[in-house]
Amino acid sequence: MPTAKTYLNGIKQTSHKVQHPDQKYIEALRTNDMILVEDIYKNYGQMITDLVKKNNGNAQDAMDLFQEVLIILHRYSQEGFTLTCSLKSFLYTLCKRRWINELKKKGRAETLKVADISDLNFAEESKESVEGTEMYDQRFRFCKEKFNLLSPGCKEIIQLSWRKQEDGKYCSWKEIAEELDMSYAYIRKKASQCKARLIELARKDPGFKNL
């Protein structure tokens, strides 16, 4: 049976995967390195545009899809996402899968024209990273949906308690109490209640078992 320590170390366990050299782009998305982020557009934007245009979409749809995927990667990178394949394969496969879902929603997936040999190679190479990212996105949307159900006061307290300062440390309860002009004891109690509410909201949703 896993102990509390193994649960605590769970976050660090993802760091054993072999990084692809394209991890630099993931790092760029994490740190908002605008030069490298533009390189992502220059190098792969056309590929995604062609993919979407061949399949009932236009350049604007492609750019929207591309932006959506890069935002997901930005979020996932904060959690320590490790890219184990080329960014090209990864972006192509992830965008294709998301675009298929989009077409399915519109009832037009039957016209998809993307299955060729390079497509299959990309899918195989990037399977692990793509599936991990999709699971992360699903988890993120689930958690964010529950967070959005909280009262504005609760959201503010949780936001402050999870905010990291420039030195990478979390704000202390004392600092949070000062910022909100409330007592230390009240803030701790209120934060506890708000977090308990957040967990309760998640638990009530059957989807929490898939997290």
Next chain:
Amino acid sequence: MTSTNHTLFEDYLRGYISDEEKKRLELVLDSSETEREEFDLYKTMRRTLSPNIGNPYKERELKEHLEELGKKYTHEFSNEVMEMPVVRKAGYVRRILSVAASFTLVGLIGIAAMIPKNTSKALAQAYVYSSDSTAPSRSVNGDNLITSSEEYYLSGMQAFKEHKYETAIISTRKAKVGASPELIQEIEWLMALSELGLGNDAKAKELLTEISTDTKSDFSGEAKELLEDLNGIMHRISSFF
């Protein structure tokens, strides 16, 4: 489970907890499945949400930058077509198949040359020129002042005439915002033709069906006629080639 445990979880994860409290909590987590599940769920939510919720400005900053890049590259990408890299596998059978395919292609091109041109692009251009109401030079609202919707519509019309269908679609989308009901009819018609010009027959048919069933639209008759052309056998043969 008491509500104070969540603050304790937080302190534990931050490392702001005394050794005695830490041991006590770990003992509870190891012995109670419910407590462990609660802690695990808390940890998952914290790990998932804290970077986003704790520092929303970072994501907002990136979004703004991506939107700028999107605007910058949409036009550039819409005019180019880049082929996907194909993994080549040399082999005897593959070579024979390539030669056979080349002969078949030459034959098909010959047949295609004999078939009257009835492609989506040709149909779209034919219909736009047959319609007086979509002449690009006319003032849409009859006034001297032109609204931004009209401006976008006219630039979309111009792009369409120049066969820049992607740009035409973008302009018509912008034109729809705040447009008058009469102008919306014209915009929707141009949108349908642009989708057709782009080769998105399915999308074009969807829009044309909407127009054709709208009894108030001045274009319902033309939309019906165009739909019939699109569903006709000659168009299918042309599209195939």
